[in-house]
Amino acid sequence: MASCHGAAGHDNDAAILRAQPVRMIGGHPVGGYTGRYEVICRACGDDPCLSYDEVPPGLQELRGPSQSLASGLAALHEHIGLLDEVQCARP
Ligand SMILES: [Zn+2]
Numbered sequence: 001m002a003s004c005h006g007a008a009g010h011d012n013d014a015a016i017l018r019a020q021p022v023r024m025i026g027g028h029p030v031g032g033y034t035g036r037y038e039v040i041c042r043a044c045g046d047d048p049c050l051s052y053d054e055v056p057p058g059l060q061e062l063r064g065p066s067q068s069l070a071s072g073l074a075a076l077h078e079h080i081g082l083l084d085e086v087q088c089a090r091p
Pocket residue numbers: 004007010015041042043044079
């Protein structure tokens with residue numbers, strides 16, 4: 001499967017970060033959340049209605065999951081090609 005890290009067009013309309021549900025059944029999270037975060041990108045063919053273990057390995061790799069919100073956001077930003085360079089100019 002082709003890597004789509006930094007893919008143009010996979011912006012916030014297609015890619016989201018969410019709390020990872022234990023399972024998705026009928027489009028709804030069931031059993032609570034794992035405490036981790038996952039990137040879901042529809043432009044890559046992912047489906048937010050599916051559980052982590054129901055998507056193919058390439059999409060599992062994209063999902064992560066990330067251990068923290070901060071690392072999840074970093075993974076999302078990397079995927080949509082948004083650089084994490086925040087430069088605070090100081091004299
Ligand atoms: Zn994507």
